[in-house]
Amino acid sequence: MDDSAVSEEATGTRYPLGDLLFGGVTWLSAAGVLLVLGAIVAMLWLGAQPAFAKFGFWGFVSSAEWNPVTERFGGLSPMLGTLVSSLIAILFGLPVSFGIALFITEMAPPWLKAPVGTAIELLAAIPSIIYGMWGLFVFAPFFADHIQPVLTDTLGELPGIGALFQGPPLGISIFNAGIILAIMIIPFITSVMRDVFETVPQELRESAFGIGCTTWEVVWHVILPMTRVGVVGGIMLGLGRALGETMAVTFVIGNAHELHLSLFEPSNSIASTIANEFTEADGEVYTASLIALGLLLFLITFVILALAKLMLLRMSRQEGNAR
């Protein structure tokens, strides 16, 4: 929509001062938002300098050593922990989110749509610390007693990948953290998928049904191909959330600084390491190493979220062209 009717020429010349002041204040505030982002990156970069100076950027990123006594720090173990737990979250969260979005948009009778949709969205409203506490006191023991032994006895026996599923039955592990994360990101992915599914014109669905497609075929051959970009954007959004999630992971991941092949061993993530150690860190290099981890986390999530945003933008532009 063009806003020429209230353009500067129409009003600005007669009432310059008020407009200048109010417009200026809103401009300042908008520029401030940009500035905050810049300041975050700059401050993290500055704060991380002692660590990068001592270990070098690549040295820091590629070392798995984390020893406060000898002051040797490397970010490899928390970075891997963050990536692996988020990937597990996507692995479980994606099919479930797709199922829910499919159920809500294509299957549910109208009276069921709203309550189910709202319930799923409430899942996103629950603070992450609650997930963490529930994960630690309720889900971890349940997982250790009932799910993990089954997985160890079946998948753990397989050659090659079997080692991934061998470990102590603690329930405190990177795998468990991934499952809790999956529950947390389901509402985000679902809501994006729902939105993009609903942009598919009704006529397209009907014509597919008209030539005899089943509901599943309509979804798989018509809706998904049309909304592919948006769906991927939604997955990236969920991934971005999972990467940066702190409290839920901190409770259940175990915070151990060793690299393990097994997914059932206690591990750590960038966010959980910072949450656990930041206030206790003494010494410049220790604090700087934690800040360096924060910088890495921020950069990784920034890239993922930016990609998600770009894809969703492309999706909405496509939709604009189609109409």
Added chain:
Amino acid sequence: MDRYRRRKAVNVFNLGVSAFTTAIALFFLFWLLWTLFRQGLAHLDLRLFTQDMPGPGSEGGGLRNAIVGSLLLTALGILIGAPIGVLTGTYLAEFGRHARLSQAVRFINDILLSAPSIVIGVFVYEIMVVPMGNFSGWSGGVALAIIVVPVVVRTTEDMMRLVPDTLREAAAALGAPRWRVVTDVVLRASLNGIMTGILLALARIAGETAPLLFTALNNQFFTLDMDQPMGNLPVTIFNFAMGPYDNWHDLAWAGSLLITLTVLILNITTRIFLRTKR
């Protein structure tokens, strides 16, 4: 005929799986809420609001100082964050709708919306806690404000965009300057929506833990002094849940229930707000 039967079977199976996944997600929601109510209700009593945190190993006690601290911190976060958010949203929707700056701000804002909150905690630690020399309520409030801003910006812009341009033109035709058009017409028409956004932001920061860990820290004692480390519910829940004492765990559950109820009520209120508006 076989082919048809196979297609039908695939369809029924896949739709069945889809309904099943929905059931799984709902099951987890109810499992979580059920645990929370069962554990939390048992310890939700008056002394929670009248007594301060118990020390390690001692019996009894409540969460009074943490509740008061949380109220102060969230209030500060909203007081700083909401005006900035509304002004920025106003710029995006009114003054700089097509400006290059707006496009950048929209993009960055959406990223800040999902940015890891722990990093915001580290950031505020560096810009406030280090220069001031100690953890403080002020820095906790600022950290929360940084989380409030993107939420409010987003809803403010969306709600202002819902106001039809004809209204703006009508006001301009009456000779109103731009700023009066914005404050008297657009802002008024979208006020409910903007309030909704602020409530949503409130719900978001009510349970935020990570940015408070090294800004407001925590405080076992009652204080209203924002220059001091300040007790707050989320960090208290974190410390108590990770601690070894049953009494602490009970209080953590009660605190969790309190936060969840607050957040759910805020969310449902905003939904009703929005529904009556449409």
